[in-house]
Amino acid sequence: MKVLIIGGGGLIGQKLAKSLAGRGTLRGQPISELVLADVIDATTVDAPFAVTTKTCDISDPASVATIIDESTDVIYLLAAVVSAHAEEDFDFGYKINVDGTRNVLERCRTLGTKPVVVFTSSIAVFGGEVPQPFTDDSALNPQISYGVQKAIGEMLLNDYTRKGFVQGRGFRLPTISVRPGKPNRAASGFMSSIFREPLQGLPANCPVDRDFPHFYLSPRKCVENLIKGAELDQADLGPRPSMTMPGRVWTIGQMIDAMTAVAGPEPAKLITWNPQPEIEHILDGWRMDIRPEKAAKLGLTADDSFEDNIRIFLEDDIDA
Amino acid sequence: MKVLIIGGGGLIGQKLAKSLAGRGTLRGQPISELVLADVIDATTVDAPFAVTTKTCDISDPASVATIIDESTDVIYLLAAVVSAHAEEDFDFGYKINVDGTRNVLERCRTLGTKPVVVFTSSIAVFGGEVPQPFTDDSALNPQISYGVQKAIGEMLLNDYTRKGFVQGRGFRLPTISVRPGKPNRAASGFMSSIFREPLQGLPANCPVDRDFPHFYLSPRKCVENLIKGAELDQADLGPRPSMTMPGRVWTIGQMIDAMTAVAGPEPAKLITWNPQPEIEHILDGWRMDIRPEKAAKLGLTADDSFEDNIRIFLEDDIDA
Numbered sequence: 001m002k003v004l005i006i007g008g009g010g011l012i013g014q015k016l017a018k019s020l021a022g023r024g025t026l027r028g029q030p031i032s033e034l035v036l037a038d039v040i041d042a043t044t045v046d047a048p049f050a051v052t053t054k055t056c057d058i059s060d061p062a063s064v065a066t067i068i069d070e071s072t073d074v075i076y077l078l079a080a081v082v083s084a085h086a087e088e089d090f091d092f093g094y095k096i097n098v099d100g101t102r103n104v105l106e107r108c109r110t111l112g113t114k115p116v117v118v119f120t121s122s123i124a125v126f127g128g129e130v131p132q133p134f135t136d137d138s139a140l141n142p143q144i145s146y147g148v149q150k151a152i153g154e155m156l157l158n159d160y161t162r163k164g165f166v167q168g169r170g171f172r173l174p175t176i177s178v179r180p181g182k183p184n185r186a187a188s189g190f191m192s193s194i195f196r197e198p199l200q201g202l203p204a205n206c207p208v209d210r211d212f213p214h215f216y217l218s219p220r221k222c223v224e225n226l227i228k229g230a231e232l233d234q235a236d237l238g239p240r241p242s243m244t245m246p247g248r249v250w251t252i253g254q255m256i257d258a259m260t261a262v263a264g265p266e267p268a269k270l271i272t273w274n275p276q277p278e279i280e281h282i283l284d285g286w287r288m289d290i291r292p293e294k295a296a297k298l299g300l301t302a303d304d305s306f307e308d309n310i311r312i313f314l315e316d317d318i319d320a
Numbered sequence: 321m322k323v324l325i326i327g328g329g330g331l332i333g334q335k336l337a338k339s340l341a342g343r344g345t346l347r348g349q350p351i352s353e354l355v356l357a358d359v360i361d362a363t364t365v366d367a368p369f370a371v372t373t374k375t376c377d378i379s380d381p382a383s384v385a386t387i388i389d390e391s392t393d394v395i396y397l398l399a400a401v402v403s404a405h406a407e408e409d410f411d412f413g414y415k416i417n418v419d420g421t422r423n424v425l426e427r428c429r430t431l432g433t434k435p436v437v438v439f440t441s442s443i444a445v446f447g448g449e450v451p452q453p454f455t456d457d458s459a460l461n462p463q464i465s466y467g468v469q470k471a472i473g474e475m476l477l478n479d480y481t482r483k484g485f486v487q488g489r490g491f492r493l494p495t496i497s498v499r500p501g502k503p504n505r506a507a508s509g510f511m512s513s514i515f516r517e518p519l520q521g522l523p524a525n526c527p528v529d530r531d532f533p534h535f536y537l538s539p540r541k542c543v544e545n546l547i548k549g550a551e552l553d554q555a556d557l558g559p560r561p562s563m564t565m566p567g568r569v570w571t572i573g574q575m576i577d578a579m580t581a582v583a584g585p586e587p588a589k590l591i592t593w594n595p596q597p598e599i600e601h602i603l604d605g606w607r608m609d610i611r612p613e614k615a616a617k618l619g620l621t622a623d624d625s626f627e628d629n630i631r632i633f634l635e636d637d638i639d640a
Contacts, residue, residue: 128559139560140460151475158461158462238448238449
């Protein structure tokens with residue numbers, strides 16, 4: 001079992017790699033090799049199997065050919081130009097998120113080896129005039145280019161799967177919170193920074209009100225779901241293997257109260273409340289009443305309470 | 321007002337050109353020039369304004385640049401590799417339907433002139449496990465590559481419109497019936513041939529039962545809707561300018577009865593009833609309980625009865 005993580009240097013890629021290293025198996029078979037591909041050299045992980053790091057530009061088919069070969073059994077396609085970044089740089093977003101995804105799928109088709117492809121989409125595919133709640137049967141109506149590019153990625157994944165070129169499964173990720181490390185260029189970055197910074201004694205700004213709802217998932221649960229996602233039987237996925245990954249909807253106020261319940265009253269005092277005009281139009285397009293019924297039926301899960309998310313951050317990212 | 325029809329040599333392109341020639345105006349302004357672009361040299365039309373024919377391969381950006389310039393005000397993007405053809409030739413379908421659409425939109429973006437772009441999508445975007453009826457808020461869940469490619473085209477059109485690069489409006493065409501002339505490579509071809517051939521004394525085969533429902537529109541109504549579609553104010557289209565064009569759902573049996581009502585009992589006797597395995601999997605994925613509410617609110621219309629469709633065929637295509 002040879003596993004490839006494209007975007008292996010990113011937050012989820014690294015946590016997924018460590019989790020696979022801890023398990024040693026995937027889809028009931030021992031992992032023989034893990035390849036971490038990214039635009040920059042990814043940090044390697046300690047594992048009971050070979051771990052290789054490779055640099056790759058997925059917008060270049062020749063570069064994609066250097067990371068996927070006949071022996072690649074499972075591919076995680078996590079690499080993306082995220083929301084605010086894709087909104088600023090229209091060309092780059094399409095180049096990586098659309099052309100890159102197509103190049104990966106085309107490489108699999110050319111090889112004819114029908115690998116499992118786990119694709120991460122985003123709840124940014126939802127938005128606009130479509131009535132809430134958003135179920136797996138709602139129209140995708142993204143209001144930012146990133147969401148459009150992810151919706152196109154889902155369509156491609158579904159078609160390449162239907163045609164038998166890959167064993168695809170796509171999961172629309174909730175906002176991942178609490179993300180450790182530095183902020184990325186997602187408009188949802190504040191959803192982590194308002195917890196991450198205050199829990200470490202630093203100030204952070206919240207650009208929305210306390211009653212703003214959010215559909216979230218911890219990094220730990222996200223990785224668990226990505227592993228379960230790879231292990232699903234194709235037949236159980238039906239004719240549309242892209243779906244929303246489970247998450248939970250809480251308001252910002254409830255989440256801050258959860259932080260206070262776990263870590264005391266001091267962190268919440270470090271939050272400032274100022275609008276950020278540069279992301280306001282993105283936030284306006286967000287819709288958060290999301291029902292991930294199909295993935296839940298398939299056994300994927302959400303966190304129980306945002307208190308868990310705070311504890312998971314402290315355990316996985318601060319204590320470590 | 322300079323108008324370009326990409327796919328100007330096709331059935332709808334030619335009828336649209338003739339209708340524009342008859343009107344002389346579009347969006348309240350006199351038409352000064354009409355360009356008919358197609359892969360092969362399109363037949364020209366008599367008009368009170370200049371009509372130019374141009375050959376173009378929309379999968380080649382340089383070729384697209386030869387048909388769209390700063391003076392192009394309205395672009396009809398009708399060219400497509402249709403259902404059964406795109407299903408047979410995977411690469412060619414993506415090349416024309418996805419890359420071609422993107423090339424047209426990119427050319428507009430580069431020019432910065434924000435033309436009106438009328439894009440024809442298809443009801444092939446609907447299908448699979450999504451519950452009927454299909455409204456404008458239903459998930460697009462195509463079960464053939466052609467539908468996937470059209471859904472991607474809609475996504476691109478919506479995004480380029482939102483970004484202000486074009487004034488886009490997309491319409492999912494019902495099955496056009498009765499189509500004159502030779503069959504194209506659409507799996508829905510029988511929906512015209514079972515009327516067109518018998519009305520001219522020729523046999524034709526129907527691969528589905530009498531109770532098979534179909535969402536249809538006459539070529540004449542389709543052209544009327546495409547003209548209204550170009551004339552809509554962008555503000556009335558909302559944040560998702562792709563929608564289903566009005567049509568009507570009748571069963572094959574009802575439609576044949578309508579032919580008999582208009583043309584007597586002889587034509588129906590020329591229909592044979594044999595399954596066609598090569599299109600059976602495409603027909604299985606079709607869903608026909610479709611509600612084109614948004615376009616209807618915007619003033620686009622369907623035929624009143626299939627008897628009209630028979631009469632329109634006889635008037636527009638046989639008597640002429």
